[in-house]
Each structure stands twice: as structure tokens, then as C-alpha cells.
Amino acid sequence: MRSSFVPPKPIRELRQLTRYRKAQISERQREANRLHKALEDSGIKLDCVATDILGKSGRAMLDALCSGTTDPAVLAEMAKGRMRTKLPELREALEGRFNELHALLIGSILAHLDFLDGQIEALSQAIEVKLAPFASAVELLRTVPGIEQRTAENVIAEIGVDMGQFPSDAHLASWAGQCPGNHESAGKRKSGKTRKGSKWLNEALKEAGMGAIRTNGSYLQALYRRKKSQLGHARALGAVKHSILCSIWHMLSTGELYNDLGADYHARRNPERQTKRLVSQLEALGHHVTLQAVQVAA
Numbered sequence: 001m002r003s004s005f006v007p008p009k010p011i012r013e014l015r016q017l018t019r020y021r022k023a024q025i026s027e028r029q030r031e032a033n034r035l036h037k038a039l040e041d042s043g044i045k046l047d048c049v050a051t052d053i054l055g056k057s058g059r060a061m062l063d064a065l066c067s068g069t070t071d072p073a074v075l076a077e078m079a080k081g082r083m084r085t086k087l088p089e090l091r092e093a094l095e096g097r098f099n100e101l102h103a104l105l106i107g108s109i110l111a112h113l114d115f116l117d118g119q120i121e122a123l124s125q126a127i128e129v130k131l132a133p134f135a136s137a138v139e140l141l142r143t144v145p146g147i148e149q150r151t152a153e154n155v156i157a158e159i160g161v162d163m164g165q166f167p168s169d170a171h172l173a174s175w176a177g178q179c180p181g182n183h184e185s186a187g188k189r190k191s192g193k194t195r196k197g198s199k200w201l202n203e204a205l206k207e208a209g210m211g212a213i214r215t216n217g218s219y220l221q222a223l224y225r226r227k228k229s230q231l232g233h234a235r236a237l238g239a240v241k242h243s244i245l246c247s248i249w250h251m252l253s254t255g256e257l258y259n260d261l262g263a264d265y266h267a268r269r270n271p272e273r274q275t276k277r278l279v280s281q282l283e284a285l286g287h288h289v290t291l292q293a294v295q296v297a298a
Contacts, residue, residue: 011160014130018157019200021123028116035109042106043096049089054113057083061094066107070098127153137161140251143258144244145218146211154204155248163253169246176201178242205241212240219261220244226266 007015032054036047044065050058060078069075076090083090131138134156141152159172166172173179177197212220220240227236247258267274279289 007160008162010130010133011157014127014153015157015200017123017127017130018154021120021127022154022200022203024116024119024123028113028120031109031112031116035106035113038102038105038109042098042102044098045093045096046090049086049093050083056080059110062106062110065098066103066110068103124150131156134161136255137252140255140257141248144208144212144247144251145215145220145258145260146208146213146244148211151204151207151211154200155208158198158201158204159248161252163249166249169249172249173242173245176205176245178202178205178238178245202241205244206237208244209237209240212244213237217263219263219265222263222265 035053039046039053046053046058046061052058053062057079060080061075064075064078072091072094075094076087079087079090131153137156138149138152141147141155142149147155159176163172166175170179175197209220209224212218213224215221220243223243224236224240227239230236231239250256251258262268275291279291282289
């Protein structure tokens with residue numbers, strides 16, 4: 001069912017921008033990790049007190065450290081807003097063995113982070129311009145639980161907006177490598193391993209899936225919990241990604257907003273199975289269960 005797909009030039013150009021932005025974001029994360037490691041080596045425990053060491057307060061302290069200020073009391077006074085309620089903890093966290101080597105390394109890391117932030121911002125502005133003709137499609141995708149602006153941009157860049165390339169949602173899922181394989185021989189299924197698709201699309205769907213399973217009361221969260229108990233986290237997340245992609249195909253094909261089926265969809269779809277499951281749970285806890293139908297008033 002896997003088909004070739006060559007998107008039109010505007011989508012190809014958008015794809016180049018979103019992929020390069022994603023690469024820069026990944027590099028920024030690696031650089032931030034290097035910063036944490038360098039601070040750990042210097043004995044500075046700022047990350048134990050500040051939620052974001054690259055926020056306004058944390059950045060001011062790091063810049064001061066690189067400029068030669070090492071007095072914990074002076075550094076702690078640079079805290080702003082809610083951070084000022086943690087001054088005693090900050091003074092303790094800022095006592096370390098920060099030296100010239102640390103200043104050089106961390107100063108270089110901070111400069112690189114600033115450069116990457118500028119690159120990401122410039123790319124985001126260029127992407128916004130390229131996305132202008134597809135703004136309605138982006139808004140459609142953002143109605144799906146878990147899909148934010150940047151994720152929607154990345155998905156559009158990978159699959160485009162014309163679903164005529166894919167005869168059905170199953171064709172799109174197969175092309176994207178988001179459905180189980182179907183290797184069967186002599187009536188026996190050999191493997192359910194998914195095919196390889198675009199790693200960029202897979203990453204965007206993973207971000208959307210992780211956001212969806214944190215959305216309380218949604219069908220996707222309920223789907224994840226139901227599948228996780230049977231298949232584990234990875235496959236349950238795969239089922240959520242597949243569901244999101246199929247929904248995207250229908251939304252882009254019809255122009256309709258996402259319609260959440262609700263967390264109780266499976267219970268409403270098969271109430272007898274749900275009843276048996278709940279009775280079994282109660283009996284396993286040592287209860288004797290007697291069911292009595294409730295008369296619904298006319």
C-alpha cells in the first residue's frame with residue numbers, strides 16, 4: 001500500500017525549512033545539556049533551585065559568573081520575581097569551584113545558545129511566511145489534542161494539504177510507516193513490525209501523541225490507557241499516532257474540525273463488555289455482584 005509521494009514546490013520548500021529548524025532545536029538541546037554538565041563540573045547547583053537556568057534570573061547569574069563574579073550573595077541578588085523567595089537556597093547553590101576554564105566553556109556555550117535562538121527565530125519567521133497559504137490547514141490540525149502550532153507546521157510540511165495523493169487514511173498511514181506490517185506466510189503472521197517512514201513526520205506525530213495522552217478526558221488518552229495495559233507504552237503510543245494521522249487525513253480531506261469521541265467511547269460502543277470487565281474486577285476483590293437493570297423513565 002506504500003506509494004510514492006512528491007509534494008509540490010511550496011511544500012518542499014516548507015519541508016526544508018521545518019527540517020532545518022528541527023535540527024537546530026535538537027542542537028540547542030544538546031548545547032543546553034553541555035551547559036548542565038559544565039555547571040555540574042564547576043560545583044554550581046543552580047539547576048537544583050531554578051526551574052529554568054536559562055530564564056532571566058538564571059541567565060543573569062551565568063553571565064555574571066563568566067564575567068568573574070563568584071560571590072554567591074552577589075549572584076543570588078540577581079534573582080527576579082518568584083526566584084527572590086529562594087535567596088537562601090540560591091546562595092548555597094551558587095557556592096562552587098567556578099574557575100577561568102569554566103568561564104571560557106560556559107561563556108562559549110551561552111554564545112552558541114544565543115546564536116541558535118536567533119537561527120530558530122529566523123527560520124520560524126520564514127516558515128510563517130511559507131505557511132500563509134496553508135493557514136486554515138494549520139488551524140484545523142491544532143484542534144487535535146496534543147497538536148500545537150509548531151507540530152502542525154511540521155506535519156503540513158511532511159504530508160502537504162492535498163490528500164488526493166492518498167486514496168484513504170490507510171494509504172497515508174502506510175506511506176508514513178504508522179501502521180503494523182502485514183508479513184504473512186502459510187496462514188501464519190510472521191511480524192507486525194511497522195515499516196520505516198519519514199523520521200521527521202514520526203517525530204512530529206510522537207510530540208503530538210505525547211501531548212494527546214496528557215489531555216484529560218480525550219479519546220486519545222483513553223485509547224492510550226486501553227492499549228498500554230495490553231501492549232505497553234511504545235505500541236500504545238503508536239496506536240495514538242496512527243489515530244492522529246488518520247484523523248488528519250479526514251480533516252484535510254473534508255475541511256471539518258476534529259471531533260473528539262470522548263474518553264468513554266469504547267464503553268458506550270460496547271456496554272456489555274464494559275459491564276463484564278467491571279464485574280470481574282469487583283469479583284477479583286472478593287465481592288459478590290448482582291446486577292439489576294435501571295428502568296429509564298419515559
